[in-house]
Amino acid sequence: MSTETVVAAIHESIADRAPLRINGRSNWLSAGRPVKAKKTLSLRDDSGVVGYVPGDLTLVVRAGTTLAEIESVTAEHDQWLPLDPFGTNDGTIGATIATASAGPLATSFGLPRDLLLGLEFVSGRGEVVRGGGKVVKNVAGFDLSRLLTGSWGTLGVITEVSLRLYARPKVDRTFVVTLSREEKTNAALIRAITVSPLAPFSLELVNGTAARQLALGDKPLCIVRFGGNSAVVESQLKALSQLARAEEVDQSIWTKFRALDREADSVIRISSLPTRFLGTAAGIVADSPPDVIISINPRRGVMRLATLQAGNSYSTEPGMPIDIPEDGKSSDTVLIFEKLPEDVWPVVSPNVAADSLSRGVKTVFDPHDLLNPGILGN
Amino acid sequence: MTLPSQSNASTVAERLADIVGERHVLSRPSELLVYNSDGLPGYRRQPKLAVFPGNRDETIAVVRLLAAEGLPFVPRGAGTGLSGGALADDIVVIGVHRLKQIISLDVENRRATVEPGVVNLRLNKHVAPHGLLYAPDPSSEAACTIGGNVAENAGGPHCLKYGVTLNHVLAMTVVLPSGEVVELGSRIGERDGYDLRGAFIGSEGCFGLALDITVKLTPRPQTVRTLLADFMSIDAAARVTSSIISSGIVPAALEFMDGPTIRVVESSIYAAGYPKDAEAILLIELDGLEAGVAADLETVRQICLDGGARNVKVARNDAERLKLWQGRKKAFGAMGRLAPHLIVQDAVIPRTRLSDILATINAISEKYDVLVCNVFHAGDGNLHPNIAYSADDPAESERVHKAMTEIMRACIDVGGSITGEHGVGLDKMGYMESIFSEPSLNAMCELRGVFDPDHRSNPGKVVPIHSCKEWHSVASTRSVDRSRVSEPPALAAEPAHPSAQ
Numbered sequence: 001m002s003t004e005t006v007v008a009a010i011h012e013s014i015a016d017r018a019p020l021r022i023n024g025r026s027n028w029l030s031a032g033r034p035v036k037a038k039k040t041l042s043l044r045d046d047s048g049v050v051g052y053v054p055g056d057l058t059l060v061v062r063a064g065t066t067l068a069e070i071e072s073v074t075a076e077h078d079q080w081l082p083l084d085p086f087g088t089n090d091g092t093i094g095a096t097i098a099t100a101s102a103g104p105l106a107t108s109f110g111l112p113r114d115l116l117l118g119l120e121f122v123s124g125r126g127e128v129v130r131g132g133g134k135v136v137k138n139v140a141g142f143d144l145s146r147l148l149t150g151s152w153g154t155l156g157v158i159t160e161v162s163l164r165l166y167a168r169p170k171v172d173r174t175f176v177v178t179l180s181r182e183e184k185t186n187a188a189l190i191r192a193i194t195v196s197p198l199a200p201f202s203l204e205l206v207n208g209t210a211a212r213q214l215a216l217g218d219k220p221l222c223i224v225r226f227g228g229n230s231a232v233v234e235s236q237l238k239a240l241s242q243l244a245r246a247e248e249v250d251q252s253i254w255t256k257f258r259a260l261d262r263e264a265d266s267v268i269r270i271s272s273l274p275t276r277f278l279g280t281a282a283g284i285v286a287d288s289p290p291d292v293i294i295s296i297n298p299r300r301g302v303m304r305l306a307t308l309q310a311g312n313s314y315s316t317e318p319g320m321p322i323d324i325p326e327d328g329k330s331s332d333t334v335l336i337f338e339k340l341p342e343d344v345w346p347v348v349s350p351n352v353a354a355d356s357l358s359r360g361v362k363t364v365f366d367p368h369d370l371l372n373p374g375i376l377g378n
Numbered sequence: 379m380t381l382p383s384q385s386n387a388s389t390v391a392e393r394l395a396d397i398v399g400e401r402h403v404l405s406r407p408s409e410l411l412v413y414n415s416d417g418l419p420g421y422r423r424q425p426k427l428a429v430f431p432g433n434r435d436e437t438i439a440v441v442r443l444l445a446a447e448g449l450p451f452v453p454r455g456a457g458t459g460l461s462g463g464a465l466a467d468d469i470v471v472i473g474v475h476r477l478k479q480i481i482s483l484d485v486e487n488r489r490a491t492v493e494p495g496v497v498n499l500r501l502n503k504h505v506a507p508h509g510l511l512y513a514p515d516p517s518s519e520a521a522c523t524i525g526g527n528v529a530e531n532a533g534g535p536h537c538l539k540y541g542v543t544l545n546h547v548l549a550m551t552v553v554l555p556s557g558e559v560v561e562l563g564s565r566i567g568e569r570d571g572y573d574l575r576g577a578f579i580g581s582e583g584c585f586g587l588a589l590d591i592t593v594k595l596t597p598r599p600q601t602v603r604t605l606l607a608d609f610m611s612i613d614a615a616a617r618v619t620s621s622i623i624s625s626g627i628v629p630a631a632l633e634f635m636d637g638p639t640i641r642v643v644e645s646s647i648y649a650a651g652y653p654k655d656a657e658a659i660l661l662i663e664l665d666g667l668e669a670g671v672a673a674d675l676e677t678v679r680q681i682c683l684d685g686g687a688r689n690v691k692v693a694r695n696d697a698e699r700l701k702l703w704q705g706r707k708k709a710f711g712a713m714g715r716l717a718p719h720l721i722v723q724d725a726v727i728p729r730t731r732l733s734d735i736l737a738t739i740n741a742i743s744e745k746y747d748v749l750v751c752n753v754f755h756a757g758d759g760n761l762h763p764n765i766a767y768s769a770d771d772p773a774e775s776e777r778v779h780k781a782m783t784e785i786m787r788a789c790i791d792v793g794g795s796i797t798g799e800h801g802v803g804l805d806k807m808g809y810m811e812s813i814f815s816e817p818s819l820n821a822m823c824e825l826r827g828v829f830d831p832d833h834r835s836n837p838g839k840v841v842p843i844h845s846c847k848e849w850h851s852v853a854s855t856r857s858v859d860r861s862r863v864s865e866p867p868a869l870a871a872e873p874a875h876p877s878a879q
Contacts, residue, residue: 055624055730056759078626100573113576114545127817135726137542137758137798139531139580140806141814141840142822146544146576155572167626195486197600199667232670271568273487301487301567336570352571357560360828361572365821376571 001046001064003120003128003159009041010126010157010370019370022153024064024092028099030265031338032152032375033345041157043094049073050160051134058117060134060162063094070163079165082109082201086258086267086304094158100150103258104202104225107299113149115164121148121156124366134162147361153372154353155365169227172201174253175237175246179205179220179286186220186282192243193222194278194298198236201225204257207285207294214256216249220285223253260293261306267338274301276332351377390447390470394429397439402430402476413471416459417518417710419719420769421804425452425466430473434493434589440472441587442557450834451555453583455495455526458518460722461803463530463582463839472587474525480504481590488595489548489565494525494588501593510595513540516799517707525588531580533799535631535706536663538757540596542799544579549592552578552585555835565592577825582801583836585829599665602630603675604693604702607682608656612636612740612752615658616733618685619756622662623729625681627674632757633661633706636736639713639751639764643705646712650705656688660756661706709753716749716766723782724806725789726798729759738788739763746781748774760798761789787812802840810841819845 013020019037023029025044047064054077061070068089070081085091085101095101097119102111109115118132121144131144148155177193179186190205202225208218224240226233240246261267281296284303288294293306337349353362353376362369395403404410405427414422431437444451452466454473464471477495484490485508492501498519501512515534516522522532528550533542540546549563563575578585609615615634622632635643637657644654652659662678664671675692682690693699713720727735736752739761743750754762763785767778786796786809796802796809810819823846826833 053728053730055620056728057623058728110541110545113573114541123817123821127821128815129818129821130814131818131821133726133795133813134793135728135759135795135798137533137537137726137755137760138795139533139542139799139801140795140797141802141810141819142584142825143531143544143577143580144818144821144825146573146579147825149576150570150573166628167624169626197597197667228670229673231673232667235667235669269568271564271566273484273566275486278486332566334564334566334569336568355560355571356558357574357828358572361574361577361825364824364828 001043003122005046006041006122006157006159007126007128010122010124013039013370014126014368017368019373022098022157022372024095025066025090027087027091028095031099031267033377034342034374035372036374037372043092043157043159046159047092054079057165057167058134058136058162059165060160061093062160063158064092066090066092067096074165075168078168080168081115081163082166083112083115084254084258086261088255088259093161093163097149097161098151098153098158104204104254104297107203107297108199108201109166113146116145116149117162117164119145119148119158119162120160121158123156124368124371129156132162136164152375154362154376155371157371169229171230171233172225172227172251173233173237174223174225174249174251175240176216176249177222177224177240177244177246178217179222179282181219181286183282183286186286187279189244190222190282190298191278193224193240194274196239196243198239200236201227202254203297203299205281205285205296205298207288207292209288209290210260210293210295213260213293214253216253223257225254257295260295261304264293264306264308264339266340266344267304267306269336269338270303270305271334271336272301272332274298277301277303349377353377390443390449391427393443394427394440397443398429398431398436402432404428413454413457413466413473416457416462416464418460418462418721418805420721421462421465423465423467425471426468428471428473430476432476434477437472437474437477437587437589438553438557438559441553441555444470444834445555445557448832448834450837452836453525453529453587455523455529456497456518456521458522459526459530459803460724460800461530461797461805463801463803463836464526465804467838469837474523474587477525477589483508485510488597489592490595491565491590491592492524493590494523494528496524498522498524498527505595506598509598511598512593513537513546513596514543517710519707524591524593528579528588528591529581529583530799530801533755533760535633535755537799538632538755539628539630539665544576546594547575547579547591548594549575550578550588551590552588554586555830555832559589563592578829580801581826581829582803582840584826584840586835599630601668601671602663602665602699603671604699605662605664605675605678605682605690606652606693606702607660607662607687607690608653609658609660609687610656611686612658612736613733614686615660616736616756618660618682618687619732620730621681621685622678623757625677627664627677629662629678629757630665631661631663632755634752634754634756635659635661635706635709636752638749639709639753642715642751643709643712646708646715648705648708648712650701652705653689661702706753710764713751713764713766717768719769720764720766721778721782722762722764722800723785724797724800725761725786725794727759727761727789727792727794729757731792732756732759735761735788735792739785742781742784742788746777748778748781750781755798758798759794804839807840807842811845816845820847823847
């Protein structure tokens with residue numbers, strides 16, 4: 001499999017007017033709005049390292065390369081791609097970039113767009129296009145890389161990705177603070193951790209339901225990951241310990257954390273100003289319905305809700321920090337729907353690319369509407 | 379542009395004056411001289427008119443008037459750019475320097491919303507009392523505007539650790555060249571749909587004009603330590619740079635200055651106390667939590683000494699630290715001592731190739747008998763070879779441009795980029811085809827067309843028109859006025875009619 005294969009597939013699709021479902025390893029087929037395509041174009045077999053110079057801390061890989069493969073190749077040189085999207089490491093880098101999926105490490109390493117140096121894609125016109133480059137700083141030309149990131153395969157099929165790597169921290173440890181039943185104490189602790197000079201790699205608050213899935217009891221937790229040289233980790237641990245009793249847990253907790261919503265049939269992210277969560281996060285994780293898995297990243301101002309029972313999660317729950325307006329829009333809240341039951345999409349989020357610029361962009365890159373049609377809306 | 383006759387021009391000028399007030403429209407050639415170049419004085423283009431709106435509504439009204447008239451324009455911040463990007467060739471300049479309100483500051487959520495004419499350093503001074511900073515710090519920070527920074531996706535020394543403008547802008551309100559006002563990105567932080575915010579940042583004024591910009595602010599680091607390491611060989615300093623990067627430590631900044639640059643700075647008013655006999659210095663800054671910084675400082679000091687540093691000096695206090703930085707940040711200014719004009723490049727190379735490329739640059743400078751001063755962001759491989767010269771000397775200009783072209787080729791050949799932070803503008807357009815294929819350039823043209831279907835905003839920049847399939851055919855079939863959508867001359871032609879025309 002190669003870029004030429006993708007070009008051929010798209011030309012065939014243009015000729016037949018047959019839309020394509022683009023995917024990597026088929027892990028996320030239930031995410032996004034239903035796609036109206038009978039044929040599938042999988043990048044699964046288009047994998048492997050194209051270029052890796054450890055001294056440059058940059059990596060070029062084919063889109064079908066899994067996060068696990070990237071992890072093992074870079075680990076040999078004590079490096080890593082600090083990107084841990086929800087799901088598993090069996091997912092491909094192409095899909096991760098296409099969906100702009102991030103996880104707890106985004107707290108300190110940023111979103112996929114911040115780690116991406118450049119990419120190659122095949123547009124819906126069957127043309128091979130490159131944006132960005134392979135060096136760590138680059139402003140040559142208009143930014144097609146950012147445009148493709150998070151476009152869910154609707155503008156082009158990503159075939160190759162170049163990424164910025166980091167050296168693995170010498171020390172990388174995770175601690176759990178069990179939140180008490182006392183809401184006031186929790187609130188003070190969360191505020192202290194969130195606004196302190198601590199610089200955790202990750203900082204997540206989870207409710208009791210999530211804690212159970214993580215096999216860490218049934219009380220709400222604050223999970224903190226510190227990395228760096230030993231001095232920086234020790235000093236932060238000391239500061240954390242002054243705030244609360246912190247218990248060290250195995251790093252494998254993050255693998256479980258990323259799998260939290262695997263069984264969920266609806267997953268929603270709520271993005272708001274961090275201060276919106278400071279006062280309420282403690283209440284939410286302490287007092288949430290048992291069938292909802294909640295994690296909150298108070299530094300980034302993102303709450304993630306996963307539920308098995310459709311229809312619950314997007315209605316206003318008791319203890320929710322935000323009154324979610326019916327149209328999902330508000331001046332200080334953004335609702336991002338990742339997974340929903342098919343019939344719910346048209347009601348709560350029919351289209352996220354309906355504005356005239358987005359429509360213009362779509363027309364330019366996929367004029368025949370052949371790539372993942374419908375996944376962002378019609 | 380479509381201002382063929384003087385009477386027409388006056389009409390537009392009068393109508394612009396009705397919007398912004400007479401004193402904020404310039405139309406006399408003598409008044410417009412100031413706007414005929416940016417920070418690269420080798421390129422000169424005389425605008426037809428310059429208009430300076432004083433608020434958001436005036437800006438929108440100006441853009442709508444120009445849209446109604448079908449007139450092209452160039453948005454301009456402080457004019458400190460280094461790519462010829464803000465030049466207006468016989469068309470209208472919209473200067474944003476009067477749009478300088480800091481609209482809001484949200485300390486707890488660490489974000490600010492500003493108008494595009496707010497000067498970078500002013501924003502930093504405004505947020506400093508709250509323990510915050512705005513991370514992108516171009517060397518022109520004392521003059522350049524946030525609007526200009528967004529247009530160029532500006533960087534700066536501290537972008538090594540903190541990222542460039544793109545990583546710090548959350549949202550913008552933009553007036554498109556049609557006059558339509560749109561919101562890009564989200565002030566809150568995340569959103570879905572296409573990342574039009576990301577597409578707009580670094581679009582060099584070709585996609586429209588930002589009316590307000592919401593930026594992310596960064597907490598001031600607990601501790602900042604700055605080291606000065608000096609070397610008797612360029613190669614040793616380059617190798618130490620690569621060693622620091624591959625050690626995994628991410629310094630806040632890692633800057634390189636070679637012997638000629640050190641000596642120019644030291645003989646200027648910006649003298650920072652750099653050792654004048656050194657062949658290279660590295661200015662290395664580490665920041666973060668105190669305990670971590672202390673450990674990294676020792677590691678970095680040892681790497682420098684093992685790599686052949688003659689001395690490693692650590693600034694003892696803020697005054698010493700700022701002095702060390704002053705020399706670096708004002709190095710471009712200091713070069714004014716050498717010759718009337720300066721050309722500077724902005725190529726980025728893989729960091730492991732630093733030593734080879736510096737040797738190549740040295741060989742090229744000898745071949746063409748020009749003095750190259752290297753002062754650059756070594757940590758991210760972003761080179762800034764400078765050549766001071768007189769653009770009034772045609773023979774010297776030709777040698778300088780040939781040397782620069784060869785340096786650029788060498789950087790492209792090792793897999794680099796033609797620009798890391800200055801933008802393509804006019805200056806690097808001739809290289810776009812060396813790093814992007816025809817379909818890629820065409821895709822960029824088409825993206826531009828979504829924001830600006832008539833290519834009226836900063837026409838003739840970034841992507842060569844002949845790379846735009848549709849525009850190419852339009853330009854050849856319709857008799858489009860060349861000055862209306864003007865394609866600048868190829869790079870090689872530039873030295874023939876440079877500077878003070």
